[in-house]
Amino acid sequence: MTTKVNIKDVAKAAGVSVTTVSHALSETHRSRVNAETVAHVQSVADGLGYAPNRLASGLRNQRSQILGLVSDEIVTTPFAGAMLQGAQDAASELGYLLMVVNSGLDNELERREIRALKQHQVDGIIYARMYNHSVSIPEELRGSPIILLDATCDDPSVSSVVPDEVGAGVAGAELLIAAGHRRIGMINNHDDIPAAHGRLEGFLAALSRHGLSCHPDHYVATSPSTEDARNGALKVLSLPERPTALFCFRDQMAMGAYQAAAHLGLSVPKDVSIVGVDNLDIVADGLWPGLSTIALPHYEMGRWAVRKLLEEVENSQAPRLQERISCPPVIRASVAHPGH
Known part of the structure; x- marks a missing residue:
């Protein structure tokens, strides 16, 4: 049976202290270690197949390292892939997992899904809609860090992101x-x-x-x-x-x-x-x-929502923003000079 590699094994193989390994592999504390050491520790950890114990880490810093995303119908639309990919990429880069649920416009199901995410102690929730419109925040979301994705609301204390x-x-x-x-x-x-x-x-x-x-x-x-x-x-x-x-x-x-x-x-x-x-x-x-x-900008909105949510998770006093992301033209062949 293969023995699970722990942080002490990584420290020994890398020739550094356990504290240095902990800091080097932490998104939060990585800046305390010089870049060369971070790269060396990461290389050794990867070579040994070391996977950090996120549950233990979460217990220490009161974070689950999991984010929730609640959608209405976006997982069934052609644009969902880009929006979810943007959110997933940003979450992964910052050391988080993204848990996605879809209500299919069933309000009772949505309430149950939000309660389930909270039971998993997600650090924050992205409330995403299929298209840009104004929404009412479900009561089940109150008290949690939340970001609206492709939606807005009347509450200025809730950050949101929509297309311009x-x-x-x-x-x-x-x-x-x-x-x-x-x-x-x-x-x-x-x-x-x-x-x-x-x-x-x-x-x-x-x-x-x-x-x-x-x-x-x-x-x-x-x-x-x-x-x-x-x-x-x-x-x-x-x-x-x-x-x-x-x-x-x-x-x-x-x-x-x-x-x-x-x-x-x-x-x-x-x-x-x-x-x-x-x-x-x-x-x-x-x-x-x-x-x-x-x-x-579905991909860009997904990324922005995750990064802003984590900013507010880390700092509850962070300014709330109602972001509008620009929409670039994509040139193909349907436009020419009149009478061309």
């Missing part, structure tokens, strides 16, 4: 304006959500900054489905003086605009340029020509 929706609208409009378009329409989501309001605000602000405006007939708000967006785009692109470009609330709605253009005998981007939001690969890369889009 206004910035996404600005970026979409600027991409089309830079290509020379002056008659630019928008296919928006008709839901009363921050993304719809923010992207419209940014879109109109960018137009105004360039002395442009969106003609009322060139603006349509529909459900966020491909079919309804297609019908909206058909209406706009059938006008005698149609827009030469469309900014769409999301990539799946942009796909509807592609379909409308094809039905009307219009070519993308020769006759109409189209920009979406999401950078949903299966759509943006799958369309032909490829869809230029504004990427939502």
Whole structure:
């Protein structure tokens, strides 16, 4: 039977004290040891197959080294992978494990899941939503360090992180304006959500900054489905003086605009340029020509949520922040100069 390697074995093999090994392998105390010694101790520990006893460590510093992430539906969405990967990467880098639960929009299940996370004595909880909207903090979360991921609330004592929706609208409009378009329409989501309001605000602000405006007939708000967006785009692109470009609330709605253009005998981007939001690969890369889009920062939001949560775990007086992360454009082939 293989004998489990302990910290004394590592210290002996490395030729240093047990205290030095403890500090070198600790995220919290590593700075007390010079970088060369840290690297040497880590190399020896890896070679011996040493795994720190996190439970014992947690008992000493009153930390479990585990974080919880409670989601509604994000594990079932195409964006979940990036958001969870960002959170997982940040947690791992900081020496933490991430425990993920998913309620499927079942409030009672969510309450049970939160209670279960607390029973595991997680050091803090990330409350994540499928899309950016305002939420009420479940009572079960009160009293625990929490961060809202892709959501906001009315409580300024709770930190949150969401995409810069206004910035996404600005970026979409600027991409089309830079290509020379002056008659630019928008296919928006008709839901009363921050993304719809923010992207419209940014879109109109960018137009105004360039002395442009969106003609009322060139603006349509529909459900966020491909079919309804297609019908909206058909209406706009059938006008005698149609827009030469469309900014769409999301990539799946942009796909509807592609379909409308094809039905009307219009070519993308020769006759109409189209920009979406999401950078949903299966759509943006799958369309032909490829869809230029504004990427939502799911990975970056996941990382930010973990790092901010741990900051507040370590320092309960840390400032609470309502972070908005920028949304960069991803250029493909759906945008060209009008009449190109």
